[in-house]
Amino acid sequence: MDVQLLNIAFYALAIVAMGSALGVVFGRSPIASLLSMVTSLASVAGIYVLLEAHFLAAIQVMVYAGAIMVLFLFVIMLLNLGHDYRSDLRGWFHGLLALVVSGGIGGVLVERFLAVREVGLQIAGPGAAELDRAIAEKGVIGVIADPLYTTWVVPFEITGILLLVAIIGALVLAKRTVEAPR
Amino acid sequence: MNAILALSAVLFVLGTLGVLIRRNAIIIFLCIELQLNAVNLALVAFSRVWGIDGQVFVFFVMTVAAAEAAVGLAIIISIFRHYETVDVGSFNLLKW
Numbered sequence: 001m002d003v004q005l006l007n008i009a010f011y012a013l014a015i016v017a018m019g020s021a022l023g024v025v026f027g028r029s030p031i032a033s034l035l036s037m038v039t040s041l042a043s044v045a046g047i048y049v050l051l052e053a054h055f056l057a058a059i060q061v062m063v064y065a066g067a068i069m070v071l072f073l074f075v076i077m078l079l080n081l082g083h084d085y086r087s088d089l090r091g092w093f094h095g096l097l098a099l100v101v102s103g104g105i106g107g108v109l110v111e112r113f114l115a116v117r118e119v120g121l122q123i124a125g126p127g128a129a130e131l132d133r134a135i136a137e138k139g140v141i142g143v144i145a146d147p148l149y150t151t152w153v154v155p156f157e158i159t160g161i162l163l164l165v166a167i168i169g170a171l172v173l174a175k176r177t178v179e180a181p182r
Numbered sequence: 183m184n185a186i187l188a189l190s191a192v193l194f195v196l197g198t199l200g201v202l203i204r205r206n207a208i209i210i211f212l213c214i215e216l217q218l219n220a221v222n223l224a225l226v227a228f229s230r231v232w233g234i235d236g237q238v239f240v241f242f243v244m245t246v247a248a249a250e251a252a253v254g255l256a257i258i259i260s261i262f263r264h265y266e267t268v269d270v271g272s273f274n275l276l277k278w
Contacts, residue, residue, distance in 0.1 A: 010185065010186075011185075014185070014189045017189065017193065018189065018192055018193065018196070021192075021193050021196040021197070021216055022196065024196075024200060024209070024212055024213065024216060025196055025197075025199055025200035025203070025204070025213065027209075030206060030208055030209060033209050033212055034212065037212050037215065037216065040193075040216065040219070041219060044193075044219055044222075044223055047186065047189075047223065047226075048223075048226055051186070051226050051227060051229075051230055052230070053226050053229070053237055053240075055237075056222075056226060056237055056240055056241070059241070059244060060222075060244075063244060063248065064215075064219070064244060064247070067248070068215070068247065068248055068251050071251055071252065071255060072208065072211070072212065072251070072255065075208065075255045075258060075259060076208060078259070079258075079259070079262050079268065081206075081208065081268065088204055088205040088206045088209070088269065089203055089204065089205070090202075090203050090204075090205060094202075094203065095203050097202070098198075098199055098202030098203045099199065101198070101202060102195045102196075102198040102199040102202065103195070105194070105195060105198055106191055106192075106194075106195040109191040109194065109195070110188075110191055113184070113187045113188070113191065116187075117184060127230075127231060128230050128231070130233070131229075131230060131233070131234065134234065143234055144234060144237050144238060144241070147234055147235060147238050148238050148241065151235075151238075152235075152238050152242075155242060156242075159242060159245045159246075162245065162246065162249055163245065163248070163249055165249075166248075166249035166250075166252050166253050167252065169253050169256070170252040170253050170255070170256035171256075173253065173256035173257055173259075173260050174256040174259050174260060176260060
């Protein structure tokens with residue numbers, strides 16, 4: 001694909017991702033926020049495809065936009081919050097404080113990214129060409145499965161334990177019925 | 183590359199803003215997911231330069247996000263049973 005087309009696709013996806021992220025933050029009902037979130041996740045998955053991370057794009061759509069968001073939807077519907085249109089934004093003082101804090105974090109991020117741009121790319125690793133060659137050799141899944149099951153096999157197994165603990169914890173927390181301490 | 187990092191920064195800042203200004207606990211969780219997603223985007227962008235390990239890390243971040251969402255939503259359901267609201271302003275048991 002030529003570079004022009006890739007750029008147009010990237011900027012279109014980026015605008016959708018940012019717009020729907022705004023929708024998540026300022027959406028009126030929880031359902032509207034959730035659907036904006038799904039749109040945002042899907043467009044980030046599109047950007048993953050442009051970055052040649054096909055496997056992660058598929059996982060992003062199936063696990064993130066599919067499973068996790070449906071879990072959120074279940075909880076919203078279970079608690080019957082779907083038609084709660086009252087604004088739950090905090091007051092203007094708190095909003096101003098939040099704006100300052102997140103602006104500060106954004107400033108730090110931009111400053112760091114500019115630093116990476118200046119010095120980081122000189123100590124660059126294998127680079128995009130090497131990655132493309134590996135993808136052509138092992139396939140889009142093989143290229144990520146190979147380090148996952150060799151170099152990173154211990155973290156991978158620990159992840160399994162983490163999921164088990166999370167399942168048990170979620171069940172115990174959601175099942176417990178204690179009277180409200182009013 | 184720079185545009186992708188800029189997008190990642192914008193998404194992270196929007197997520198932070200959402201966590202700080204909303205009162206609905208479920209939306210706060212959604213905004214945390216938005217932040218994790220922004221970090222994932224930066225990791226994938228860097229993995230174009232520094233090799234495939236960044237993508238493996240994104241895989242782990244997604245797993246942690248799934249576990250966090252499951253436990254967090256269970257806590258929200260449990261809290262809703264006590265107070266019949268998901269407004270974080272009304273959970274004042276640990277406040278002084």
